[in-house]
Amino acid sequence: MSYPYQIKSLKQYQEEYKKSVDAPEDFWATIANHFIWHRKWDQVLDWNFYEPTIEWFKGGKLNITENCLDRWVETQPNATAIIWEPNDPTEPHRTFTYKELHHKVCQFANVLKNNGATRGDRICIYMPMVPELTIAILACARIGAIHSVVFGGFSAQSIADRIQDAQCNIVLTADGGFRGNKSIPLKAVIDEALTTCPSVEKVIVLTRTSLPVSMIKGRDVWWEDEINKVEAQGNPMCKAEIMDAEDMLFILYTSGSTGKPKGVVHTCGGYMVWTNYTFVNVFQYQPGQIHFCTADIGWITGHSYIIYGPLSAGATSLMFEGIPTWPDAGRFWEIVDKHAVDILYTAPTAIRSLMSFGTDPIKEKKLHSLKVLGTVGEPINEEAWHWYDEHIGKRNCPIVDTWWQTETGGVLISNLAGITKAKPSFATLPLPGIQPILVDENGKKIEGNGVSGNLCIQFPWPGMLRTTFGDHERCRTTYFSTYENLYFTGDGCLRDNEGDYRITGRVDDVLNVSGHRIGTAEVENAINMHTGVVESAIVGYPHDIKGQGIYAYVIFNGIHIDENQTRLDICQTVSKIIGAIAKPDKIQFVTGLPKTRSGKIMRRILRKIAEGELNNLGDTSTLLDPLVVEEIKSNKL
Ligand code: PRX
Numbered sequence: 001m002s003y004p005y006q007i008k009s010l011k012q013y014q015e016e017y018k019k020s021v022d023a024p025e026d027f028w029a030t031i032a033n034h035f036i037w038h039r040k041w042d043q044v045l046d047w048n049f050y051e052p053t054i055e056w057f058k059g060g061k062l063n064i065t066e067n068c069l070d071r072w073v074e075t076q077p078n079a080t081a082i083i084w085e086p087n088d089p090t091e092p093h094r095t096f097t098y099k100e101l102h103h104k105v106c107q108f109a110n111v112l113k114n115n116g117a118t119r120g121d122r123i124c125i126y127m128p129m130v131p132e133l134t135i136a137i138l139a140c141a142r143i144g145a146i147h148s149v150v151f152g153g154f155s156a157q158s159i160a161d162r163i164q165d166a167q168c169n170i171v172l173t174a175d176g177g178f179r180g181n182k183s184i185p186l187k188a189v190i191d192e193a194l195t196t197c198p199s200v201e202k203v204i205v206l207t208r209t210s211l212p213v214s215m216i217k218g219r220d221v222w223w224e225d226e227i228n229k230v231e232a233q234g235n236p237m238c239k240a241e242i243m244d245a246e247d248m249l250f251i252l253y254t255s256g257s258t259g260k261p262k263g264v265v266h267t268c269g270g271y272m273v274w275t276n277y278t279f280v281n282v283f284q285y286q287p288g289q290i291h292f293c294t295a296d297i298g299w300i301t302g303h304s305y306i307i308y309g310p311l312s313a314g315a316t317s318l319m320f321e322g323i324p325t326w327p328d329a330g331r332f333w334e335i336v337d338k339h340a341v342d343i344l345y346t347a348p349t350a351i352r353s354l355m356s357f358g359t360d361p362i363k364e365k366k367l368h369s370l371k372v373l374g375t376v377g378e379p380i381n382e383e384a385w386h387w388y389d390e391h392i393g394k395r396n397c398p399i400v401d402t403w404w405q406t407e408t409g410g411v412l413i414s415n416l417a418g419i420t421k422a423k424p425s426f427a428t429l430p431l432p433g434i435q436p437i438l439v440d441e442n443g444k445k446i447e448g449n450g451v452s453g454n455l456c457i458q459f460p461w462p463g464m465l466r467t468t469f470g471d472h473e474r475c476r477t478t479y480f481s482t483y484e485n486l487y488f489t490g491d492g493c494l495r496d497n498e499g500d501y502r503i504t505g506r507v508d509d510v511l512n513v514s515g516h517r518i519g520t521a522e523v524e525n526a527i528n529m530h531t532g533v534v535e536s537a538i539v540g541y542p543h544d545i546k547g548q549g550i551y552a553y554v555i556f557n558g559i560h561i562d563e564n565q566t567r568l569d570i571c572q573t574v575s576k577i578i579g580a581i582a583k584p585d586k587i588q589f590v591t592g593l594p595k596t597r598s599g600k601i602m603r604r605i606l607r608k609i610a611e612g613e614l615n616n617l618g619d620t621s622t623l624l625d626p627l628v629v630e631e632i633k634s635n636k637l
Pocket of ligand 1: 254300301375376377378379380401402403404405406407427489490491503504505506512515516517
C-alpha cells in the first residue's frame, strides 16, 4: 500500500500547493479518485461564501465506512486497525484488525437498526474512550445516521441542550467511564439530561464500570443484550447505506462568542478526503506505523485523527482511555514503549503539564520507536516546544504544529513532518488547498510579510463546515459575514518575514483553556444562574499549564458572604450547567463592572487587570464609573 498523493519533498509541496490554487477542481478530483465511490461526482466544487453554500464532489455517492473498513478488509484484513489501551495499566489492552472492526461495526449497525435507527436520524453518543465508541460512530455512518458525540465531561444540562438542538432519537452511552482514579457515572448523567428530552426513544447502555444504574423499561436496553439478539438473528453483515457526498456525516457542538454552543456540520465526501489527505501528509504516515492521538473522541481532533483520517488510510490508530498523569506522569511514555508508537499527537497543555513533573518519569523510558511528534489545539510556547523536542523526540523527530478548528474538519496550517521546515511556535505554512489571508479590522487585505492581522481563508477546502445544525443563518453570521467573501477563523495571526504563520490566539470572546474552546458568554450565563449573583464578566489570563485560565469578576448580592464558600458554590453551579472544564480558576468579587455609557462591559480593561497589567489600562475616561476600575485593581487576585 502507498499513498500516491503523499508529498515527498519541499519542492513537491510547492508544486502541489501551486496546482491546488491554480486548478483546485482538478487537484481535488485527482485525490478523490483514490477513494471508493459508488458513483463519481458530476461537479467537483460549487460554492459561494455569501449564503454560504459549499458543495464538494456534488452528485458523488459513497459510504465513508467502506473507505475506512471494507477496502482494507479486502487488501489487509489482518492489519491492526485499532489498539486500545485501557485506563488501568494492569487491564489487558485490546486490538482489532480491520476484519474484526468491520465485523463489530456491522454488528452494531444492526443493533441500531433493530432499535429503530434509520438514515438521517441524529444519534447522541456520550461514552467513555473505549473501542465501542469508535464502533458506535462508524456504525452510525454505516447506516447513514448522523452522530453527535458529546464529550464525557459535559453536564446533564449541556447534553440536554445538544440533544434538543439536534432532536436526537437515540442515545448511546455506558454505565460509567474510568478516568485516572475516578469513575464517572455516565448513565446517571444521561438519565438527568433525558428528563427534558422527549425526542429520545431509545438508550443503549454499554457495561464498562459495572456501577449500578437505573434502566427504564421500554427506553433503555443493554448493549450486550442487543448484540446477542443480532447474533441470534444470524446476520452479521450490514450493507453500507449509499450516501450523497453532501449528506451530513456528523454534528459536533462547539462554543462561540454567544451563550449557546453551535452544531458544526460536516458531510461525508469532503470530510473524508480532507481528513485522509491531511493525515497522510502532515504526519507523513507510512503503512504499518502506529499513530497515537491522545485527544478524546468527544472533540474534533479525535474524530479526525483517531477515527476517520487514520482508518481511511488503512492505518493503525491507538486510542487511550485514561489521562497522562495516572497512575503516574510517565503513562504516555509507557504507552509509547509498550506499543512501539511511531507518531505521537498531543496538546501543548499536556506537554506543559508533563514538563512540570521534570524528567524523572521519562528516565526509564526508551521512546526509540517515535518518528514524528505533533501538537494541536492552542499555541505552543517555545519552552514546551523545546522540551518536547529534546526529551521526547530526542532531537530526532520532526514536530508538526497543526493549526485548525472544529469547523475546518482537519489541519489547515502546519509543517509536513520532515518535509517542510518546523519553526518553534509557528504552524508555518498552509496545506495545499488552503489560501489564508490576513485582514485588518475593516476587512482590508494585509499584504506582504512581517505583518499581523485577523486570519481568514479565501477559498473553500473539502473539509470545511457546511452549516450549523438547524440554523444556517448562524453559520453565515458567525463565519462569513464579518469580512466579505471570506471565512473568518476568529484567530489572530502573524505572518513573519519568511512568510510563516504563527497563530496568536482568539480575537473574539472565546477562551482556549487546556486546548478546550469555551465561550465567555456561556460561562457568564452559568455563573449568573447562581441565585446570589447579580452580574458577572469572564476573561482569560495566561496560565502556566492550561494556556489560558478563566478569571471571573462577580457582583454578588449577599453582604456578609463567606467568599471562599461562595466561590465553591459558584464553581459547583458552573459544573452543573456546563461541566467541570468551564470552572473559573479565579473569582474576584466586585461591586461594579467597568461599562461604557451604553452599558457595554469593557473587557479590554478586565483582561488587562487579570493579566496583571495594572498600569497600562488605556483610556478609562469614557467609562460610566471610572472609580470602579480602581476598586477592581486594588482587590485583584
Ligand atoms: O484558536 C485556535 C486554537 O484552537 C481553536 C480551535 O479550537 P477547536 O475548534 O476546539 O479545535 C481544536 C483542535 C483542532 C483555534 O481557533 N488552535 C488550534 N490549533 C492551534 C491553535 N492555536 C495555535 N496553534 C495551533 N496549532
